[in-house]
Amino acid sequence: MSDKLIIGEEKLENRLFTGTGKFPNQEIIPDTIKAANSKVVTMALRRVNFDTPEENVINYIPDNCRLLPNTSGARTAEEAVRIAKIARAAGCGNWIKIEVISDNKYLLPDNQETIKATEILAKEGFVVLPYVSPDLMVAKKLEEAGAAAVMPLGAPIGSNRGLKTKELVRILIDEIKLPIVVDAGIGKPSQAAEAMEMGADAVLVNTAIATAEDTVAMARAFDRAVKAGREAYLAGTGKVKNKASASSPLTGFLGE
């Protein structure tokens, strides 16, 4: 099937992005990512320990994955730009997920600083995926700033609360030409499927997989759910009706 997601110049066959945070130990990361069939994996640059290879999370990410270092820890555009450059210099490639967060409680992004960082990094050749609060005008500005995708949050990071911003995300899907990757908040496969059925181009799931009792099984479940949602979107879901409509003929079978 030729239904591929294009970000930067890359054609991606899989629409489930994953992360490396919050796992009980790093040893289970490779099998989990494989079970998810994920080809884009985010990790916080600050967690990358370049001095001690056995502790370096990058060594646990399968080779065929595109690294998506994120700027977690940045509180301003300037800090995000510095982290992005460190990541590229360290050999993590030119993809970058921008996270600019100064709110310690809900970890909500600063859209304005994120636009600034996107503009700078896109000009310097990065493939920029900004993490934002869903906002149509912000998404348009990110488009102009050269973003490669827009990553609106479904709910606060790690909250597992699901797609609580559906109304606003749906507008981004309708109005923005860039790929929309729903990031943060998705706690269950059904919620990932729902985002895809709405027409999201991909989802990023980290906490819900990393904190499951069985991370490998949960990764597989999310892979299936994302594919299910995408297929349903392409196959054309049926109309919602107010009355019932018999699957089987209703009346007169014996009475006739």
Add this chain to the structure above:
Amino acid sequence: MSDKLIIGEEKLENRLFTGTGKFPNQEIIPDTIKAANSKVVTMALRRVNFDTPEENVINYIPDNCRLLPNTSGARTAEEAVRIAKIARAAGCGNWIKIEVISDNKYLLPDNQETIKATEILAKEGFVVLPYVSPDLMVAKKLEEAGAAAVMPLGAPIGSNRGLKTKELVRILIDEIKLPIVVDAGIGKPSQAAEAMEMGADAVLVNTAIATAEDTVAMARAFDRAVKAGREAYLAGTGKVKNKASASSPLTGFLGE
């Protein structure tokens, strides 16, 4: 994996039940059922044309499927019993889905008549799957009456409105030992996944598949979604939180 659903004495590997109603033509039924990986397929006995084999819907159901004839058209327990016996005599096997419906608008079942029919047919050796409005006391009575499973509706038949009776279905899942198969109303794969994540044992989907633009793709989507929901249920979904919880460490990366 040994996670099998047992109904009657049968071990079922697949938890997506399908139907044969509402397809634009019968020729696409076999490929659709195969794409769904469904091993239990319902059909209205009245649609079975025994005289003209090429029009007989049974000929379009793959051989490895368990037939689940339904009593659609019955308005009383007595009529349902008669249809069940005709189905068995005609070689459709001893499984029967009881539908007793006298409401022409919403096609809602008559729980009381359904209990009566279940009791009679269970005594006569049928494997009885009654379709009911979700109601704990009714489900308990069906258990006593010898039902093999309970099939509560998620929303009116064919409405594609989703799992609107979640609150009541959840109670059945918690309190009833019989398999709970959510039947009717499920319009999207995400809704099927949600039912399975809650702990439903299976779902029956007909309209949402049969009326999709691409029935084969939609069948595959539902198959994946049901498996995703089941795996997530077994893997243990994470806790829902009110505040955010960083996937990546938040503060002090550059500032330290």
Add this chain to the structure above:
Amino acid sequence: MSDKLIIGEEKLENRLFTGTGKFPNQEIIPDTIKAANSKVVTMALRRVNFDTPEENVINYIPDNCRLLPNTSGARTAEEAVRIAKIARAAGCGNWIKIEVISDNKYLLPDNQETIKATEILAKEGFVVLPYVSPDLMVAKKLEEAGAAAVMPLGAPIGSNRGLKTKELVRILIDEIKLPIVVDAGIGKPSQAAEAMEMGADAVLVNTAIATAEDTVAMARAFDRAVKAGREAYLAGTGKVKNKASASSPLTGFLGE
């Protein structure tokens, strides 16, 4: 305004029914009921202590209220009938709310036994208000059995979970000619308003008022919310739109 609810032969001006259970003490009941403007008040017959007037809950119900004794504690139709007769003999009038419950965890009603009790008591001249799981066929049978209203649950008693059975209650409102009084589960004024906006004829609220920190203020809030919902229903709520529609003209103010 002549918008009155007729139950039995009584014209009721207020559509908020209240109860007497779960209050921290009986002394606050009169002021609370007055704040609610409630004219129909339910109480469990078993809690009525006829020997000790100062502990008799009836003495705390304002004189202008219609007493609605309930058969709480009954596990069968027969027990409900006995309790109803005791209530009438004791001077509580001829209204009776039928509760037949044998499930100790969710306190869900037994619809079938409830229909039986309704039929018997209606014939004996009672004004019968049966409490049921929402089910169209059951409501039709209650209509035939002579019920004066139907009281479907919104969620399990005392759960404060809201109108979780909306989909099924809406069908009752559309199809049943008797007054529909949503009973159980309503935890907030907004939920009471929502039930009324849908076209419910009244709501019964007990736990949400009795367990509020300030029962009088909460009673007043529910009174207002019920009136608000009713007025909105009569005033015709606007259409829901998918796109925006400017309240104020959008473009060209300064630019023209």
Add this chain to the structure above:
Amino acid sequence: MSDKLIIGEEKLENRLFTGTGKFPNQEIIPDTIKAANSKVVTMALRRVNFDTPEENVINYIPDNCRLLPNTSGARTAEEAVRIAKIARAAGCGNWIKIEVISDNKYLLPDNQETIKATEILAKEGFVVLPYVSPDLMVAKKLEEAGAAAVMPLGAPIGSNRGLKTKELVRILIDEIKLPIVVDAGIGKPSQAAEAMEMGADAVLVNTAIATAEDTVAMARAFDRAVKAGREAYLAGTGKVKNKASASSPLTGFLGE
């Protein structure tokens, strides 16, 4: 009761703000606003026809109301500032609702331009109420910029879709010290009550009232619903439970 909302230096007794757009004719505006008990009324400055008094909407706003002219039509901060100054010069007072919108389909605000306009106008002595997409970081910047309140949208203007941004608005209520006035999207009194129960300080409702069949009755309904929601918030709504909890004692009444 001393529960007053303070905006600017004004103490407001009523928490329902209304508007003047979309009414079928201006003659019904005064009675509608009176029925709403609203003391803050917004109108688009551009609709104010200063030359023809009988068409001037201001003449239809009761004298005891605070005028809240809005900058509808502005597409930039600069344009909003100009409109605000015209409004003040024309005698509309020093309150201003900032709307900066360049999206013609969903009419979603431009948060960044709104912050700019807020900063400029607050310095010039205006009482500034900015209309924004709900976003914690934006609300914090508005606080710093000198806003008198924050007006997050519940759904696109005029959509009547309800409080679809609940998750994000709740965070503003928790984290921002300024009054939070939910503006846009509220289509029914129950939704206004829900916003108030969550702790919003006020709501602005225009379309849902102006397009009702009976605007006066709908205004009264919203007034009651807002008061109900506020009272419930102050009275302390009860806890939500997963199991049932009997309002009346359950067992053993007759059996003992």
